[in-house]
Each structure stands twice: as C-alpha cells, then as structure tokens.
Amino acid sequence: MPAERPENWKRNLAKETKNTLRDSVYSALKAMIVTGQIPPGSRVTENDIAAKLTVSRTPVREAFNRLERDGLVTGRPRQGYVVTEFDINMFREAFEIRELLDGHATALAAAAATEQDKARLRAMLAECERLAAIPERTTREKFQELEVGIDLHRVIAEISGNAMLHGMLCGILDKCQHYVWTELLWLDEWKIARDEHAEIVEAICAGDAARAGTLARAHVRGSRDNVLRLLQAKSDYQSFLAKAS
Amino acid sequence: MPAERPENWKRNLAKETKNTLRDSVYSALKAMIVTGQIPPGSRVTENDIAAKLTVSRTPVREAFNRLERDGLVTGRPRQGYVVTEFDINMFREAFEIRELLDGHATALAAAAATEQDKARLRAMLAECERLAAIPERTTREKFQELEVGIDLHRVIAEISGNAMLHGMLCGILDKCQHYVWTELLWLDEWKIARDEHAEIVEAICAGDAARAGTLARAHVRGSRDNVLRLLQAKSDYQSFLAKAS
DNA sequence: ACACTCAAAATTGTATACAAAATAGCATGC
DNA sequence: GCATGCTATTTTGTATACAATTTTGAGTGT
Structure with a gap:
C-alpha cells in the first residue's frame, strides 16, 4: 500500500x-x-x-x-x-523522582530566569486563568488548561538551563500525563494546582530560589496525593467487585 | 555475508x-x-x-x-x-542530577537494605580493597577496581527499591563511565573515593538514611570536582596550543 | 592556484521478502 | 465434556533490495 x-x-x-x-x-x-x-x-x-x-x-x-x-x-x-500501564507503585516511584528533579529545576529557574522567561511564565499562567474563567467550558477547554499547567513545568525545567534535567523531566511528565489528565480532570482539587502554580511563578519572578524549590516540591507531593487517592479508590473498588462476585 | x-x-x-x-x-x-x-x-x-x-x-x-x-x-x-562527546558543561549537568538522584537513592537504600543487601555491599567493598591492595597491579586491575566502585552505586540504587530511580541512575552512570575511567584512572584521588564508599556503605548498614544521603551527595560532588578539574586542564591546554600556533 | 559544477560513491531511509516464533483454533482421544 | 496435541494463522525478527540524500573528488574554467 x-x-x-x-x-x-x-x-x-x-x-x-x-x-x-x-x-x-x-x-x-x-x-x-x-x-x-x-x-x-x-x-x-x-x-x-x-x-x-x-x-x-x-x-x-x-x-x-x-x-x-x-x-x-x-x-x-x-x-x-x-x-505501558502504570500501577500505583510505578506512580509513586515516578513522583518521588519528580519531586527531586522538579524542585531542583524550579530553584535553578528562579536563579536563571531572564525577563523574557518571566514574561513567558506569566503568559502561561494567564492562559490558565483565562481557560479556567470560561463560564460553561467544555471538556476540551478543561484539557487545554491541564495541558498548559503541565507545560508550565516543562518550560520551568527548560529555563533551569540544565538540558539533561529538562529532558528527564519531560520524559517523566510524558509518561504520567495521560494519567494526570484522566484522573485529575474530574477533580476539584485541580484549582489548588492553579494557585500553587501561581505561587511558584511568583517565587521564580522574585528570584527566590529556595522558596521556589520548596513550593515546587510541595506541589508535586500534592499532585501525587491527589492522583494516588483516586488510583487507590479505583483499586479498592476493583478488589471489592472481585470479592463480591 | x-x-x-x-x-x-x-x-x-x-x-x-x-x-x-x-x-x-x-x-x-x-x-x-x-x-x-x-x-x-x-x-x-x-x-x-x-x-x-x-x-x-x-x-x-x-x-x-x-x-x-x-x-x-x-x-x-x-x-x-x-x-556522544561530553563537554564540560554536559558533565556538570549530569553530575548535578546525579547528586540529587544518588543522594536520594542512597538514603532510601539505608532504610530498605536487608541483611543480604548489606552483605552484598560489604563484599563489593572488600573486592575493591583486594584489588587496591595488589602490590604491582596492572592497568586491567585498576580498571576492575573502578568498575566495582561504579557498580557499587548501581547496586545501591537497586537496593533503594525504586526501579525507575535505579534505571535513571544507571543511564547517567553509563554515559559518564567512560570519562570517569579514562580521567580518574590516573588520579591519586581515587583512593579518597574508596574511603567515601566505605563510609557510605557503613551508613547504609547502620540504617542511617540521613547520613547516607549526605555522604553520597558529598561523594558525587567530590567525583565531579576531580573529573572537572582534569577536563578543565585539558581544555586549557588545548586553547594554549591553539594560541601558540 | 582557486572556485565551481557535476557526477560517482558511500551511507542512510524505506519497502518488502522470507524465516522463526507464538498464539489460536480445531480435531482427536480419553 | 474436557484436556491434549497438532496445525494454521498471525506477528515479530532478520535479511536484502531499492530509493533518496549527502559527501567526495575529479575535472573544468577563470
């Protein structure tokens, strides 16, 4: 053919x-x-x-x-x-690493960001806000918001200046993105991430590396907990069904 | 054919x-x-x-x-x-990440190591000592010692229990191994690494995660500085030659 | 002597043919 | 009816043929 x-x-x-x-x-x-x-x-x-x-x-x-x-x-x-199917354990592993790498990358970014970089981050944040503020938004617009939110981390890693770090973080995010999408999409907690993103960008723009790193690590832990909670609930439900039959 | x-x-x-x-x-x-x-x-x-x-x-x-x-x-x-040719900058990037990952993996290993794991680490250490103690050893035996020394980090990452972390660290070590070999082989400082390895294994066997992590990070920084110093000297020599001609 | 053009060689990119292994389904025997 | 073993199909693994692109080098002209 x-x-x-x-x-x-x-x-x-x-x-x-x-x-x-x-x-x-x-x-x-x-x-x-x-x-x-x-x-x-x-x-x-x-x-x-x-x-x-x-x-x-x-x-x-x-x-x-x-x-x-x-x-x-x-x-x-x-x-x-x-x-590849991620089980709960692989997720825990991935986010454990991401906490380290993302925290470090964000701290580096706070030290290295140029004015242009800062503007870029603020623009992404604004785009998130815009998509979130749409009154009766469709699933497509929710997806877009999530995508920009994840891309924010990719851009921060890029700004860090460590290309290898950037590449590794992108690899992890790619692997997790689908799950973050399908699980987190229906979660109200996502707006917490929006606030946390704003704080992180703020710290980067202020050049406060220590604070940016701490915020990023906490943010990753929070995302992890949200996803894990849902995955756990799913898993529990599965085993409940298995026992019932 | x-x-x-x-x-x-x-x-x-x-x-x-x-x-x-x-x-x-x-x-x-x-x-x-x-x-x-x-x-x-x-x-x-x-x-x-x-x-x-x-x-x-x-x-x-x-x-x-x-x-x-x-x-x-x-x-x-x-x-x-x-x-792939590593320049000084890529090296710096790689070791910066390795410091994070190795430190974390070592701390995890200290918390997770079984008696069998500890015996394995001690055996590798003993093998290093044995190879180092050989009176008039050949280049081959020096290489072997270096290889076991690097493998020690791979095994520690494996013991950490985080398979993804193990995989990523192995990837970084693979990329750097050749340089560590060719550069560090002729360096007396390598015996420092031997002592540091012993300390790290000791901390793991004692189950002291915090100390193990700190030692591992310091060890990676030390290795990095040794390799970077040599690479810098090489680079300086190259540019000296270029200007002289 | 230098630059330029064009052709020939080398090397990678893609398609396809063939081999080997795994899976599925059917038949046979119990 | 069920298990077992065999064959037929599907799917991957490897080799090779062919196409496209890059590089090299010779040759020509200035």
Missing part, C-alpha cells in the same frame, strides 16, 4: 512532520499515547500502525524502539508491544 | 547473548562504548558494525535507535551516528 501513495500523504502523520518517516511515526504515536487516544494496556501491532499511517513496518519498528526506551510502550520479544 | 554463517556465530557478539540479535548488538555496542573501545567522537556506520558482528543492518539500526535514546550516540538524519 505504501507503494502508490498520494502526493501529500504526509497529512496522515503528525502535524509538524520531521524529515524522516521514523520521526513522524514516533511523534504521531507518542501524541496518541500521551493524550490517551491509545489507552494504556492496548496492544499495538506493527501492521496496524503501519497500515494506519500508510508506511512500511520499518519506520514503525524504529519508532517502537524509541517509545520503549521512553517507557511509553512495553515490549517482549516476539510478543509485540503494549502501551 | 550473514547468509552463510557458522554454527556458533554468536560468539562474535556479547558474552551473554539475548534471544534477539537486536539485543545482542545493543549490548555489544553499549559495552564497547562504555568501556571506551569505541572512543567518544568516533563515527559509527551501520555497515561497519553489521559486517563486524556478522548481522544485517536491520538489528544494527534498531540498536542505534536505543543507544541514541540512551544518549550514548548522537545521530542526525542521513548523516549517521557519532559516539
């Missing part, structure tokens, strides 16, 4: 197409996983993806290799790949 | 061959890079590796993808791969 492909076949792939199919497939799959379009636990086969994106299996396999390295899919030899 | 391959062709690859060629090639390449057999900055082409390991390009490409994700090689589309 890839043989007689229309002129502008690239539209099937990610919006901003890289110059190689491998990268495009990687971006497309990553986006679908992170946003939950392909839910955790789904089996993904090379043929399906290749057919869906109108490419051969080769670039798909290479994309899978990268995704596996990112921890977004889990594969065993000759048994295919599955979108 | 892969077509008519001898019965026991697997000997060309890593000692412990996984069940897929891709994994074998990955292990083999990773070992060659980490130990410096393929020095940083080397250009690695798919054909060369494929020919050297008597496999086709396909598994080599997939191994490259993983190595690139690990940060061990750097590749640009259609320009091949190069073994």
